[in-house]
Amino acid sequence: MSTLAQYSPLASAYGVYNSSQTPSTLPWDTYNFCNAPHVNAVHYDLPPNVTSAGGSMLVHVSVIMRHHKRTPDNTAPSERDINPPRGWICSDAAVQLTYDLCGAAIAHDASTPHGHPFASTIWPGSCDVGQLTPGGLVDASQHGKDLWELYHDHLGLVRVVDPNEIWVRTSTEDRTMQVAGAMLAAMDPLVAGLPWPVYTQPASIDSLVPAYACPAANAVREAFQAVPAWTDHLEANASLKAHLDAVFGTAGLDTWASWYDHFFDALTARTCHGHPLPCNNNTCVSENDATSVFAIGDFEYNYIWNAAQNASTYNSLTFGVFFSELADALAASIFTHSLALYVGHDGTLVRLLAGLGATQLRWPSFGSEVVLEVWEEALGGTRFVRVFHEGTVLRGMEWVRLDKFIQRLRALVPVQLFERCMGT
Structure with missing residues (x-):
């Protein structure tokens, strides 16, 4: 392993x-x-x-x-707080990202109206979640x-x-x-x-x-993620997880706790697009933190689909x-x-x-x-x-x-x- x-x-x-x-x-x-x-x-x-x-x-x-x-496929509870002021911009590619629907060229350009009561849960800009x-x-x-x-x-x-x-x-x-x-x-x-x-x-x-x-497959995965070969790495990185939770506001959220998938996705999307690593109330994700998350992500993928029993x-x-x-x-x-x-x-x-x-x-x-x-x-x-x-x-x-x-x-x-x- x-x-x-x-x-x-x-x-x-x-x-x-x-x-x-x-x-x-x-x-x-x-x-x-x-x-x-x-x-x-x-x-x-x-x-x-x-x-x-x-x-x-x-x-x-x-x-x-x-x-x-x-863009990231998973958003934090207060996503707008941890993105650059400009946010994620996709509108300059909209003309090329088209579909022919009944002869009309349709371009996807997401926008959040001013005053939308849930605006804090999504970044500013013109990109939707998971958009090319x-x-x-x-x-x-x-x-x-x-x-x-x-x-x-x-x-x-x-x-x-x-x-x-x-x-x-x-x-x-x-x-x-x-x-x-x-x-x-x-x-x-x-x-x-x-x-x-x-x-x-x-x-x-x-x-x-x-x-x-496939409930049977879910049961297999639950079983091999309940043994020390898996749980040890979560315990060993508990302090990193607590630090990430402080930045992303994700403490207590099960989907962000069972593995590092959401953190990996949120950070790689940013680094690959030249966005700064996120900060929240002067608490920031460092490059060393990101490197650790990427390493853990590789470990988890290899374990789940290769190294785990069954x-x-x-x-x-x-x-x-x-x-x-x-x-x-x-x-x-x-x-x-x-x-x-x-x-x-x-x-x-x-x-x-x-x-x-x-x-x-x-x-x-x-x-x-x-x-x-x-x-x-x-x-x-x-x-x-x-x-x-x-x-x-x-x-x-x-x-x-x-x-x-x-x-x-x-x-x-x-x-x-x-x-x-x-x-x-």
């Missing part, structure tokens, strides 16, 4: 938490929570056998990713450009930016659809404003989040539906689309990585991706999968027979999943 001492400050060789741009003094694929590294033509190497006799041909790519950076920010839009656009340069210009897989070539699945959250739209428009500006099918599932049963109810059971119950859907999509004898783009959340990526056998998990960054390349041998037609995580081939997934990979995904799907979840 990870120890908190392994993790380092806001911008170091072990990670970047204060900018979408990784410093040039660090390797290009350094963990960057604000904007994860991703596959790109500059740092891409073909599989060794592609240039050998017979060779192989790339026939399909699936990209499963987290949306890009956003202008910086997130820029990062998503670059992500789209890099995918196009690699899989169109360099490898020639995707021929045109068209729904017949690129299939898009997102969650029901606006930010995931906006990221998909920004990426597509970056691939070809002519598609901006044109109708494009984006596939979702009903919010209450969405497998990509995942959002479906973590694999928890993953299979909560993500089994998506594992099954992905296996079905990859099992098609003829791929109907060259590129499948899934835009989800941090919970999407951490479960997928755990299922693929990643041995040390960290909190999935904004824009974090897993790329599945499907290659077909010229002689014999055998298909293989090559898996990338944030631009680097995942260890053990350098060249796996597609049928074996599909078997692995199906093995992660519990028999009678609905009944298992409901305890029936």
Whole structure:
């Protein structure tokens, strides 16, 4: 299991938490929570056998990713008191964040009327909770450009930016659809404003989040968060928690006490956008405090989805539906689309990585991706999968027979999943 001492400050060789741009003094694929590294033509190497006799041909790519950076998804009781006077501004990106509804271009611009009695619970400005920010839009656009340069210009897989070539699945959250739209428009500006099918599932049963109810999985998680392997870290950081509560005004709130998810989210959103760390009545979160929270967040994610006893059971119950859907999509004898783009959340990526056998998990960054390349041998037609995580081939997934990979995904799907979840 990870120890908190392994993790380092806001911008170091072990990670970047204060900018979408990784410093040039660090390797290009350094963990960057604000904007994860991703596959790109500059740092891409073909599989060794592609240039050998017979060779192989790339026939399909699936990209499963987290949306890009956003405002905090959790607000403190007096959120307005701990933000800069200008607050969070999203209106300068509103023109680009549009939906075509009955022919009208709709832009999302949040505003709080003067004198609203609940204004203290939300920051000033034009951003809603969990909204994609202008910086997130820029990062998503670059992500789209890099995918196009690699899989169109360099490898020639995707021929045109068209729904017949690129299939898009997102969650029901606006930010995931906006990221998909920004990426597509970056691939070809002519598609901006044109109708494009984006596939979702009903919010209450969405497998990509995942959002479906599973009481059995909740019981598994409650059990492994009731043992010293988990409770010790909460006790060891009680003084930090008390200090954070003093700043955020969250003492006594269960949702801010069971783990560091809310603090991690509130602080990373700020540091990634260049906002100052919050203060309240001359009590401030220091950079060392933030670094500790980021380290604890990594510890908790690795514990819940990897290191805890029965973590694999928890993953299979909560993500089994998506594992099954992905296996079905990859099992098609003829791929109907060259590129499948899934835009989800941090919970999407951490479960997928755990299922693929990643041995040390960290909190999935904004824009974090897993790329599945499907290659077909010229002689014999055998298909293989090559898996990338944030631009680097995942260890053990350098060249796996597609049928074996599909078997692995199906093995992660519990028999009678609905009944298992409901305890029936």
